[in-house]
Amino acid sequence: MRRALILVLLLGGVRLVLPLGSGAEAPYALLTLGFLMLAAYTVAEIASTVKLPRVVGYLIAGIVFGPALANIVTVEASTTLAPVTSLAISLIAFLAGAELRWSEVRDRIGAIGKILFAELTLTFALLLGLLLALRPMLPFAGSGWSETFVFSLLFAAMAIVHSPAVTLAILSETGARGSLARTVLGTVLLSDIVVVVVFSATLSLAQALTPPAGFGAQITAGAVAWELLGAVVVGAALGAAVSLYLRFVHKELFLFALLVTFLGTEVARMLNVEVLLTLLTAGFVMENVSQRESGLALRHAMERAAAPVFVVFFALAGASMHFEEFLSLWPLVIPIVIVRAAGIRLGSAVGGWWAGMPRRESRNVWTGLVSQAGVAIGLATVVAEVYPARGAALRSLFLAVIAVNELIGPILFKRGLAAAGEIPGTPSESASAPAPAEAI
Amino acid sequence: MSSGLILVLLVASSFVAAHFAFERLGKRYLIVSGAEYLALGILLGPQVSGIFTPALLDSLAAFPALALGWMGAIVGMRFYLPELVRIPAFTYRIALTESLLTIAVVFALEAVAFMWLFDISLLLATPPALALAAIAVSSSRETYEIVSRHFGEGTFVTQLDVSTAVNAFVAVLTFGCLLAAFHMNPTGAARPLTATEWVVLTAAIGLIGGALFHLFLGGEANIDRLFVALAGALILVSGAAAYLGLSPLLAALFFGFMLVNTSRNRIEIAAALTRVERPLYFVLLIFAGATWQPSLRAWVAPVLLFVFARAAAKIGAARLSARAERSLPLLGADWGRALLGQGGIAVALGIDYLQQEHFAFTHVVFTAVVASVLLTDMSSARLARSVFASVPESDGAA
Numbered sequence A: 001m002r003r004a005l006i007l008v009l010l011l012g013g014v015r016l017v018l019p020l021g022s023g024a025e026a027p028y029a030l031l032t033l034g035f036l037m038l039a040a041y042t043v044a045e046i047a048s049t050v051k052l053p054r055v056v057g058y059l060i061a062g063i064v065f066g067p068a069l070a071n072i073v074t075v076e077a078s079t080t081l082a083p084v085t086s087l088a089i090s091l092i093a094f095l096a097g098a099e100l101r102w103s104e105v106r107d108r109i110g111a112i113g114k115i116l117f118a119e120l121t122l123t124f125a126l127l128l129g130l131l132l133a134l135r136p137m138l139p140f141a142g143s144g145w146s147e148t149f150v151f152s153l154l155f156a157a158m159a160i161v162h163s164p165a166v167t168l169a170i171l172s173e174t175g176a177r178g179s180l181a182r183t184v185l186g187t188v189l190l191s192d193i194v195v196v197v198v199f200s201a202t203l204s205l206a207q208a209l210t211p212p213a214g215f216g217a218q219i220t221a222g223a224v225a226w227e228l229l230g231a232v233v234v235g236a237a238l239g240a241a242v243s244l245y246l247r248f249v250h251k252e253l254f255l256f257a258l259l260v261t262f263l264g265t266e267v268a269r270m271l272n273v274e275v276l277l278t279l280l281t282a283g284f285v286m287e288n289v290s291q292r293e294s295g296l297a298l299r300h301a302m303e304r305a306a307a308p309v310f311v312v313f314f315a316l317a318g319a320s321m322h323f324e325e326f327l328s329l330w331p332l333v334i335p336i337v338i339v340r341a342a343g344i345r346l347g348s349a350v351g352g353w354w355a356g357m358p359r360r361e362s363r364n365v366w367t368g369l370v371s372q373a374g375v376a377i378g379l380a381t382v383v384a385e386v387y388p389a390r391g392a393a394l395r396s397l398f399l400a401v402i403a404v405n406e407l408i409g410p411i412l413f414k415r416g417l418a419a420a421g422e423i424p425g426t427p428s429e430s431a432s433a434p435a436p437a438e439a440i
Numbered sequence B: 001m002s003s004g005l006i007l008v009l010l011v012a013s014s015f016v017a018a019h020f021a022f023e024r025l026g027k028r029y030l031i032v033s034g035a036e037y038l039a040l041g042i043l044l045g046p047q048v049s050g051i052f053t054p055a056l057l058d059s060l061a062a063f064p065a066l067a068l069g070w071m072g073a074i075v076g077m078r079f080y081l082p083e084l085v086r087i088p089a090f091t092y093r094i095a096l097t098e099s100l101l102t103i104a105v106v107f108a109l110e111a112v113a114f115m116w117l118f119d120i121s122l123l124l125a126t127p128p129a130l131a132l133a134a135i136a137v138s139s140s141r142e143t144y145e146i147v148s149r150h151f152g153e154g155t156f157v158t159q160l161d162v163s164t165a166v167n168a169f170v171a172v173l174t175f176g177c178l179l180a181a182f183h184m185n186p187t188g189a190a191r192p193l194t195a196t197e198w199v200v201l202t203a204a205i206g207l208i209g210g211a212l213f214h215l216f217l218g219g220e221a222n223i224d225r226l227f228v229a230l231a232g233a234l235i236l237v238s239g240a241a242a243y244l245g246l247s248p249l250l251a252a253l254f255f256g257f258m259l260v261n262t263s264r265n266r267i268e269i270a271a272a273l274t275r276v277e278r279p280l281y282f283v284l285l286i287f288a289g290a291t292w293q294p295s296l297r298a299w300v301a302p303v304l305l306f307v308f309a310r311a312a313a314k315i316g317a318a319r320l321s322a323r324a325e326r327s328l329p330l331l332g333a334d335w336g337r338a339l340l341g342q343g344g345i346a347v348a349l350g351i352d353y354l355q356q357e358h359f360a361f362t363h364v365v366f367t368a369v370v371a372s373v374l375l376t377d378m379s380s381a382r383l384a385r386s387v388f389a390s391v392p393e394s395d396g397a398a
Helices: A002-020 A025-049 A054-065 A075-080 A082-098 A102-133 A145-159 A164-174 A179-209 A221-248 A253-270 A275-289 A292-319 A323-355 A374-386 A388-419 B003-029 B035-044 B054-059 B062-076 B089-118 B122-137 B142-151 B155-181 B195-217 B223-243 B248-262 B266-274 B277-291 B300-324 B335-339 B344-354 B362-390
Strands: none
Touching (some): A002 A025, A002 B223, A025 A292, A054 A388, A082 A164, A082 A275, A102 A145, A179 A374, A221 A275, A253 A275, B035 B362, B062 B344, B122 B300, B142 B335, B142 B362, B155 B195, B155 B335, B223 B266, B248 B266, B300 B362
16 A cells, blocks of 8 residues: 555656656656556556456556556657567567476476377367357458458467466466476477467468458468577577576676576577577577576576566556457457366367366466467468458457456466465475476 | 678677687686777777777667666765775875875866867866876775785775775765766756755755665565566666766765665675676776777877876875875885786776766877776786785785
8 A cells, every 4th residue: 555655646747747857758758657666566466466467457557557448658669668568578488488497398398299189179169169150240251251261260270379477477476486487388388389380371371262462461371480490499509698698607696697688689680580599499409409507597597587577578568468458359359268267178188188287277277378469469460461441350359368367367377376286385386396406 | 691790790790800819818827807898999999899889879879878877876886884894084085185186286287288289278178187086986896806815804905995095085076076066957947056056966866866766675585586676676776867967977886875874684795786887887888888989180199198097097196185185005015016907997988078068179089098998907907916015014914
């Protein structure tokens, strides 16, 4: 309460200062960023008192003070702060990759593959069926059946994507390192690669069936292959370079961590390879090639940098949520969210059964797969670029769906981890906590 | 292979090579330097590889203000009153006299040089000359740390500690007043604000921000959460000052001063601030290198004058102030050499000046800072070693 009151005073102070300023964008963005961080911190504190994940607090702060409501963080300020978001995504990807040890991947890859196959297939099929059933209501529906089918295919291909950022943030907040946490992390990371392939294939099919009017970048199989394989090659080279630095220099790790993520992103963009996969691979190679202590030291340096970055990333994500679209499209959004969650739940249960996972784990895997964030928005933007008119309508609906999934996903995942007894300090933890050797 | 990738590889290998080279030089010749980061910035910047394009640097424009604020808060945190009152008053008098004499000498010389070289009025020459004077006052704590490791405690070490703190305070305050005095008034204000009002506003941002944050923080003990909240508060303070066209360094200095004297968590806050001090300094160096442009105007004379005038003023002012307080036997005649290192505050002030588009000679001032930082960083440890010899043995052992 005290913090909320001070926040109101600060808000008053900011309002007083604004008329005296020059109106320059960069300092204004900084001013609002500082306020947003304090606001996110305060709302996260309130959220944690009611057992909600802090991430949700950050998102709510972003919504409240973003363009949709208070408009302290304006659209222009969000644009100016885009490099922060970009850095955050790269940092998250590198950290996610560094969480994976080869021995663990080898042991879990079969189970993760089965869960992923069942979950993605079922969710995709259910969503496609739902969209076709709701055809008269769809904002992107065309005059003919085939056009509606094509855009529904695209929507379903985008909607199956998950959020590595939310997964990592929740794992970081809760300190969960058990079997469920590792399975969800592996599934989410692997799904990133699969989804890019599925999406690219679907977009190519869409372009063949419904050619874009006027223009539209043709996505070829070769380009997709390069985007993915190139990312693995570039990421591996970057990870090896990081390992060399750790072995021979091993200094200023905090600064080095920021430079690696920044340069990694720039290199990936220059070479037109998938940025997330590049950083993910780099983190994975660094963790598995470096001496364990060196890798750990860099990870700790990155985690130190990541704490404020997570706050900013999610608060800005909240600020860019499209609630006005939700308000106008909610009769469509709610069934889509429910069917997607049902597909994920059913699919992961089937996959878990197929892989012979313990019931306690397979029952809760779905909770970690509901969240959606940055990658999904990126895919929607690609569609809007290829199909400017109907793609934009599709994007609006999709952003409204993301807004809901982004809010409920972290809550579900935290509950899932608690139910599996993987959050340190929860009553059931002692019953199921893995031995230190298992927990990575 | 694309040219962009070749450039990245070139920059990366140059950086590693420079790092090794400076490490070897550092071990052999006692060089304490972040010069490789400055070199990295120049290599990455638009002048060489262009990996940091002007557009990219513009998009990162908010970052320097944050770094400046962070450094200002660290300076402010050094003024913890209950500890300061235990130090004898003559120590402060020496430090303050040395700072003011240095400012006066460097300002006078640089003002004359600018007026003569560029045929401009005193009014036009004042901002660059005063900025250089403020920058000249600041001195690195690197030498103090080396000397204190060598001597432990004693009058000389205490004097260095106080002098570096007072130097930083005077430098930041002078620079903050310069920005207030030559402020470009916004068009939206009901009436133009006076220089005094701008200075009061700068102090108010820091002091009120510090007081509110002290209440906001309460008894927060978790270092990660403390770090996030502190970063938010500092970004807010720095952003507010930068938005008003004031000095983020000065506003944050007041913020740090308020926090250290009111908060129960002052040790944790200081730890949270200092844990990124060094990386921030290096990032500022990289940014400085990337932003640096060889000045199109005749910069050689003002830059050389700055380097030599500063060295002479520092050593002379230190000797005079110690003599005035009859402390020469305790400090030694050349104790001012220990204040020659420039360090982070100088880079921060240089970048702050560079961002003031309405001031003249921004790149001349910035080039002077870069030259001085490089020179003094490389020689600061050797200077410290030379200082060891000049310190009276009786005090050194104290």
